[in-house]
Amino acid sequence: MTLVLDTQVTDSEWAQIVDRISRRRFFGGAAGVAAALALSACGTSDAESDSASDTLPYTWGEFSGDVPRDPKRVVVLDGRVDLEFAMMMDYPIVGSGNFWFPDAKAGFQFPGRTIEDASFVNVAGDFSTNFEALLALEPDLIVITAIGYTSDWYGTERLSSIAPLLVVGDDVEPIAGHPVDWRGALMAQASQLDRVAIAEASIAEYDDKLARLRPMLQEKLGGKKIVLGVQTPTGFLVHQRNLRISVAIDAGLDVLFRDDDNAENSFELSFEQLDTLAPADVIIAQARDQEALDAIKTQPTWQRLPAVQAGNVLTSDARYNQGFALTAAIFLDVLEEAAGRITAGQ
Structure with missing residues (x-):
């Protein structure tokens, strides 16, 4: 038990x-007894x-x-x-x-x-x-x-x-132009652990992927107003400051409602307030569970949103709000998928 x-x-x-x-x-x-006997006989090795x-x-x-x-x-x-x-x-x-x-x-x-x-x-x-x-x-x-x-x-x-x-x-004090400095956080911790080279290699892999995808992301999503958030059973939590926003900024994209100084990192909209999202061209929503997905899809205020009517809503994994180079690279994949969806709908 x-x-x-x-x-x-x-x-x-x-x-x-x-x-x-x-x-x-x-x-x-027997292994434990043998270990005990060995330790008592030999003591701890140098x-x-x-x-x-x-x-x-x-x-x-x-x-x-x-x-x-x-x-x-x-x-x-x-x-x-x-x-x-x-x-x-x-x-x-x-x-x-x-x-x-x-x-x-x-x-x-x-x-x-x-x-x-x-x-x-x-x-x-x-x-x-x-x-x-x-x-x-x-x-x-x-x-x-x-x-x-x-x-x-x-x-x-x-x-x-x-x-x-x-x-x-995954965060230290924001640097100019980035709401979350995950690179700085990673390096500050890795340097204390004497593992700088490993951290630098992870960052380099992300930067290589960013360099490869950035031109396409700017071409397809540049000038579009993007909303990032989480669907909840009672509404929508709008992200204003997290790793995903930093990645979008790396890609040269425009994130609606971004606020680098918001210590709370987000604000929540009820179902009745979803028209606040009307200026968005693209909504990239994380779903906590199927219940949240089902609940918001039935709301008239959600159904009226231009991004929803255009099919420009992408649902992604709810665990990718925070992290380092691995999560940042995964969110580049999410942006690439959003770019494909926009293209298909045009």
């Missing part, structure tokens, strides 16, 4: 759980000692701590920004959160990068951490998003008692 524990477990209960699972894992089989002490100081946002230079067993807790970052740092990922899709494998949203043998450490649709599953993976590094850390979504104190934490985020 799988034991799912939320953050309401008491400290004494948590201590008992860690002790019970650690004892079972270490002494539960190589193991050096490896354990090979850490790097790291700071991001409200987090500061030491992280291993070369972790061997990495777990990420959300499965989006943290997973992408760990992938780009070439970390060996053994476990992941799977907040969005219960039947999917870790990393499947990044083409060609599915992690076939990574286990899940939460229940899809729930932030609660399955600590027993997490402990069983024996991580030596746990990667967590900055918002997950500051909001304590996953039980930060208990997580830090299992393995060192690495807190990551």
Whole structure:
């Protein structure tokens, strides 16, 4: 039976759980006994000692701590920004959160990068951490998003008692002309982890793709007013500041309602307010679920929109609001598909 524990477990209960699972894992089989005997006979090798002490100081946002230079067993807790970052740092990922899709494998949203043998450490649709599953993976590094850390979504104190934490985020202070500086965020974090070359290679791949697609995107979508947002069960959340808008700007496109200074990053329209989107030539909407898709399509205010009537509405994956080079490259594909749709409708 799988034991799912939320953050309401008491400290004494948590201590008992860690002790019970650690004892079972270490002494539960012949391999564990053999390992115990070997350790008691030989002690800790110099190589193991050096490896354990090979850490790097790291700071991001409200987090500061030491992280291993070369972790061997990495777990990420959300499965989006943290997973992408760990992938780009070439970390060996053994476990992941799977907040969005219960039947999917870790990393499947990044083409060609599915992690076939990574286990899940939460229940899809729930932030609660399955600590027993997490402990069983024996991580030596746990990667967590900055918002997950500051909001304590996953039980930060208990997580830090299992393995060192690495807190990551995809945004720093905006630079001129870009609402989200994901490049700067990636490089600032990678430099602390001594993995600059890996990060630069990922950025270069995105830039190559951008250079290839930008002329066509400007030809087909240049001068068009584009709205980016998320369909919800009660309306439409208009994005004003996120990675997708930065990618559109890289491509030389015009994003309606863009606001680089909006700390909230978006604003929400009810079904009755959807006529606010009337100036849009193209709507690229992310859908949280089928319920949201079905609900908005029945609304007269949605059906009257010029972009809807022209067939210039494209629905994309709801996980691609945030990220780094991999997500940015995927959104270039979405823009390419939107350009094809516009062309077909003309």
